[in-house]
Amino acid sequence: MSSLSRELVFLILQFLDEEKFKDTVHKLEQESGFFFNLRYFEEMVTNGEWDEVEKYLSGFTKVDDNRYSMKIFFEIRKQKYLEALDKRDRTRAVEILVKDLKVFSAFNEELFKEITHLLTLENFRENEQLSKYGDTKSARGIMLAELKKLIEANPLFRDKLQFPTLKNSRLRTLINQSLNWQHQLCKNPRPNPDIKTLFVDHSCGQPNGARAPSPVTNPLMSAVPKAGGFPPLGAHGPFQPTPAALPTSLAGWMANPTPVPHPVASAGPIGLTAPNNAAAILKRPRTPPTNNPALDYQSADSEHVLKRSRPFAMPDEVNNLPVTILPVPYAGQTHGQSSYSLDDLPKTVVMTLSQGSAVKSMDFHPVQQILLLVGTNIGDIMVWEVGSGEKIAHKTFKVWDLSACSMPLQASLANDYTVSVNRVVWSPDGALFGVAYSKHIVHIYSYHGGDDLRNRLEIEAHAGSVNDLAFSYPNKQLSVVTCGEDRVIKVWDAASGAKQHTFEGHEAPVYSICPHHKENIQFIFSTATDGKIKAWLYDNMGSRVDYNAPGQSSTTMQYSADGTRLFSCGTNKEGESFLVEWNESEGAVKRTYFGLGKRSVEVVQFDTTKNRFLAAGDEFSVKFWDMDNLNLLTSTPADGGLPVHKRMPHFMLGCLMLTLPTNLNCYNKMQPSPCIRFNKEGTLLAVSTDDNGVKILANSDGVRFLRTVENRSFDASRVAPAAIVKAPSVGPFGSNNATIGTTIGDRAAPVAAIVGTNNDARTLADIKPRITDESAEKSRIWKLTEISEPSQCRTLRLPDSLTAMRVSRLIYTNSGVAILALASNAVHKLWKWQRNDRNVTGKATTSVAPQLWQPSSGILMTNDISDTNPEDAVPCFALSKNDSYVMSASGGKISLFNMMTFKTMTTFMPPPPAATFLAFHPQDNNIIAIGMDDSSIQIYNVRVDEVKTKLKGHQKRITGLAFSHTLNVLVSSGADSQLCVWSTDGWEKQASKFLQIPNGRAASPHAETRVQFHLDQIHLLAVHETQIAIFEAPKLECLKQWVPREASGPITHATYSCDSQSIYVSFEDGSVGVLTASTLRLRCRISPAAYLPPNPSLRVFPLVIAAHPSDPNQFALGLTDGGVQIVEPLESEGKWGTSPPAENGAGPSTTSGVTGSEPPQR
Secondary structure, eight states: OOHHHHHHHHHHHHHHHHTTOHHHHHHHHHHHOSOOOHHHHHHHHHHTOHHHHHHHHTTTOOTTSOHHHHHHHHHHHHHHHHHHHHTTOHHHHHHHIIIIIGGGGGTOHHHHHHHHHGGGSSSGGGSGGGTTOOOHHHHHHHHHHHHHHHHHHOGGGTTSSSOOOBOTTHHHHHHHHHHHHHHHHOSSOOSSOOOOOSSSOOOOOSOOSOOOOOGGGOOTTOOOSSTTOOOOGGGTOSSOOOOOOOOSOOTTTOOSOOSSSSOOOOSSOOOOOOOTTSOGGGTOOOSOOOSOTTOOOOBTTTTOOOOOOOOTTSOSOOTTOOOOSOOOOOTTOOOTTOSSOGGGSOOEEEEEEEOSSOEEEEEEOSSSTTEEEEEETTSOEEEEETTTTEEEEEEOOOOSOGGGSOHHHHHHHHHOOOOOEEEEEEOTTSSEEEEEESSSEEEEEEEOSTTOEEEEEEEEOSSSOEEEEEEEOGGGSOEEEEEETTSEEEEEETTTOOEEEEEEOOSSOEEEEEEEEETTEEEEEEEETTSEEEEEETTSSOOSEEEEOGGGOEEEEEEOTTSOOEEEEEEOTTSOEEEEEEETTTTEEEEEEOOOOSOOSSOOOEEEETTTEEEEEETTEEEEEETTOSSEEEEEOTTSOOOOOOOOOHHHHHHHHHTTTTOHHHHHHHSOOOOEEEOTTSSEEEEEOTTSEEEEEEOHHHHHHHHHHHHOOBSSSOOOOOSOOOOOOBTBSOOSOOOOOSSTTGGGSSSOEEEOTTSOEEEOSSOOOOOOOHHHHHTSOOOOEEEOSGGGEEEEEOOOOSOOOOEEEEEEOTTSSEEEEEETTSBEEEEEOOOBTTBTTOOOOSSSOOEEEOOTTOOOOBOOOTTSOTTTSOOEEEEOTTSSEEEEESSSOEEEEETTTOOEEEEEOOSSSOEEEEEEOSSOTTEEEEEETTSEEEEEETTTTEEEEEEEOOSSOEEEEEEETTTTEEEEEETTSEEEEEETTTOOEEEEEEOOOOTTOOOOTTOOOEEEEOTTSSEEEEEETTEEEEEETTTTEEEEEEEOOGGGOOEEEEEEOTTSSEEEEEETTSOEEEEETTTTEEEEEEOGGGTSOOOTTOOOOEEEEEEOSSOTTOEEEEETTSOEEEEEEOTTTOSSOOOOOOBTTBOOSEEEOSSSSOOOOO
C-alpha cells in the first residue's frame, strides 16, 4: 500500500472515531495493521476478553513471528489457563492446554509438562512458584504491565503505537478544500450553494443574476450537526487572502487590548475567550478530546503528542526469550487499567543533604540532573551532587558592587546585611542560574562545572523583596523575568542586564511569575498576594486579563513539561489551599484536585513531572496526584522530618494572613512549608526538611541512577558521571521493574540485578537488561559467534569534516549523548546526537548520524604541544563528572577546556616531565592523579595549583590510573608491565605486581598496560598487548588470565561494558573480541570486514575502544585512519553471541583464542 493510501486509512480512523463508530474503528485498526491501540488492548485484557484480544493481536503479529510475539501470546494463554483452573473449570482448562498452550511445547517441553501438572493439583497455588498468585484482577494487572513492555520492545509494533498528529476533522477539511476548489471553477457560482452529495463533483446551476461572495468567508459544508464541524473555507481554501496582522491576544486567556491598560473584571470564574476575529491559531483547544477514553487519536490543535516511545531498556529482539508461568506481584505494582505505576513516583529516601540553614528554593540542573541548586534563608546558595552527597559549590550573599546600589538599598544593608533567597533557577541550557533575594537584588551566575561559579550580572531589580525569577526567550533572546514587593514585573537582557520591559498594574506585591509561549506568542502570567492573576505580552501595553485565583489565594502557576497543560497551586488567608488545572481555551478552572490541607499557614509549593503527576508539600508529607484524577493518588512522609503546617486558631490565621503583603518574609520564617522539586526526568525529588536539610527521594530508576554514579569506575575510558542519564522507561506504562526472566516465578524480583564477581548483587541504572535463557543455551552445542559481514551487525562511521589523524583517545560522555575523541595532532572532536522522532532518547546510536559539533566561534579544542612532536607524544584526557569540561594533554601543558564553548579555561604543568595519564579523584573534583613520562604519579590540587605529593614505584612511564572509592585506593599501571596499589588516605604504596608475560611472547619495550575497575570496585581489569587479566584489589591476586592467539596480533585496547558483564577487546589485525567478563571466555569475534570498507592498500585497525555508558552492547572504535566507528548487534539479536557453558562448573583460569577454538587451559 502506498504511503498516501496508508495516510488515508489514518484519516478514516480519525473520522470514524469522531463519529463514534467504535467497533468499526478497532476493526479497521486490526485489518490494516497500521495502528495498535494500546488503550483498547488494555481494556480488553482487563476485562478478560481473551478471544477478542488474540483476534486484535492477529492483525499485527502471529505466535511464531519472533520471541517477543511468542512471549505475548504465551502470557495471555497462560493467564486464561490459570483463570480456568482458579474457577475449578477443568474441562475448560484442558481445552486451553490442548488448543492454545500445546504449541509452546515444541520450544520448552519441560515447561509444558509443568503447566500440565497443575491439572493434578487441588489448588494450583500449591506450586511453589504460584503460591503468590492473588486474585484475577491483580494477576491481569501485573500481566498487562509485562505485555505492554513486550509490545513496545517488539520490532513488529514499531511505528504502530503512535497515531499521527492530525488537526481535528482533517478529512472534512480536505473535503472542504476540494469543494472550495470545485466552487471556484463554477462558471456561475451561487452565493449559497446547496451541497447535497459528495458522489459527483459540485457544480452550480444557471445564474440568477447574483454573484457569490468570496468563498473565503463561506463554509460550503458548515451545516453538519456536530461540534467542531467544518472550519470556514478561508482557513483551508486554495486561494488564501492576505493574512491580517496577528492580534495581540493570548489563547483563551487574552482578549484584544482594551482602551484602558488595566480593565476591571468581575469576580466570577476566569472565562475570557478569544474574540471572533482572532487568528485561528489562538482558538485551538488545548485539551485532548475526552468523549472516548478508549481511543488515543490526538490532534495537532491540542498540542498533545503521544509519548509511546520504545523503552531502550530492552533490546528489539532476543534469541532465547523464555516463557514463564506466573506474573508474581512485586512491591508497589498497581493493577487494573491504569497506564502508570506507583513505582514511577520517587518515594524512597536515598540521601539527606545537610544545609545548615533553612531551604527556601531548589532547582535541578536541566541537563546534569543530579546537580541540585539550593538557596537558603541566610542568602547562601549551594550546588550539590546528589549522587555522592557532595557539596561541590557554595556562595554566601555579598553585594558585588555596593557603590552602584541605590541609597535605600545601601541604607537597608547598613542596618541589616542579612538576606534570604526567595528563588533559585537554572537557565534552560544550564549554563546560567539566577538568584532572587529578599532585598532588591538579583544575581546571575554562569556555571562551568564542578565548583566553578562565576559572577555574571548583579541587578538591583526591585524596591524591596524580589519574590520570583524566571528565564524566558522573547524574540529568541534569553531574558530574565523578575517580580517583587514593589508590585512590578520586569524583563532584563540576560547578557547585558539591560532592562527591556516593565509591567505595572498589580495592586499588591507580585508573588510569582510564569513565562511561557504558545507557538509564536510569548507571554507571562503573574500572580499577586491579593489573589489576582494577570497576563502580559512583551509589548508594554498593559495586562490582558485581571482575574481572581481560586479562593483569592497567593498562587504559583506552572505548565506541564510538554507545555500543553497549565496548573496552579495557592493558599488563601484562611489557610485553605487550592490545586487546580486550567482550561486555557476558556480561561476557566478545568478541575480542582482534592486532598490538600485546610489550615496551611504558608503557600503550599507544588511541582509537575512526566506530564502525568503533580506533587505538593503539605501537612508534613509529600502528596501526589495523577493529572487526570481529582483524588489524591498517594503520599509519603519521606521517613519523617518534613516541615509541619501547625494548625492555628482560625482568628489567628486570619490576622496573620491579613498582614501578608507587608510581612511576607516574617510570615515565611514562622511556618516553613516544604520546598519540593523534581528533576527533569521525574526520577528524583528533592524535599526540604524541618532540620535545615534536603531529602532526596527516588523511584526505582532513580535509585539505580545513583548507584551507577557511585559505582562507576574512574579510568582512561570513563570518569564517574555526575549527570543522571535518562532512566529506562516504558513510556506511560510504569516502571521497568518487571523483567523477562528465566524461571516460572521470575517476576518476583523487583529490579534487574547484576551479580559481581564478589557475589554482591547490585542493581543497574540506565542499562539495558540482558534477556537470556541459560538452561536452553546450555542444552545446545555452543559455537563461537563469528561476525564477518556488514549485514551481521549495525555500524556507523561518524561524519568528520576535519583533518583525519589517528584517534589516540576515545570516550563517551557520561550522559551517553556524545562521543569525544582526541586525535594524534592534539585536536579534540566532539560528536553530539540530537533527540528526535528517530532517536527518542537522544543517546548515541547507529540508527541516526550525530553532528560533529563546534561552537559558533569556530574554535577547536587543541592541546598545547610545546616543542614536542604530537605524533610522538602520549595523549591523555579525563572528562569531568558532569560532562562540562575535559582535562587533556598531548605532550605539552595540561589544558582544561569548557565542553560547551571549547575555550581553554587554564593550562598548567609544562613539561618536562609530560603528563601521560589523567584521572579525577572520585570524591574531590579538585584532586587529580597525573601519571608522568618519568614514571612518577603526581597528586595535584587544581584549586590551590599545588602538587600535594609524588608517588614513585614504577620504572617506566605511567600508562593507566584507576580509583576505587570502595577500597580508597589508586591503582597505577606502567609501561614496565607493573601494577601498584596506593592508599588514597596517606598515599603510601600497599602492593605491587608485575604482569606475567606468556611464554613465547615478547612485549614491546613501551607496551602500555591499562587498568579499569569492575562496577564492584574490587575486581580490576588489566589490559596488556599480550593478555587480558583480572585481579582482585588491594592485594592484586591474579584471578584469571586470557591470552589471544598470535595470529590476531597484539591487543591494542580493551574495556568493560557498562554493566561489567562483557569485555570488548580490539586487536592489531582489526578484529574485535567480546569476552564474558566472569569467565574470560571468548563468545563473539567481529571481523574488520564487518565494519570497515574493503581497502587493500590501507591497513586500518582500532587503537582504542570505548563502551557506551548505558547500553552494554554498544561500543565505539577509534581507528588509525582517523575515523570513529560505532558498532552494535543486530536488533534481531540484541547482544553479542552467547556465553560458552562453564566447564566442570567453573570458568577457566586461562583461556585463549580470538581466531579459532580455544586450546587447553593453562
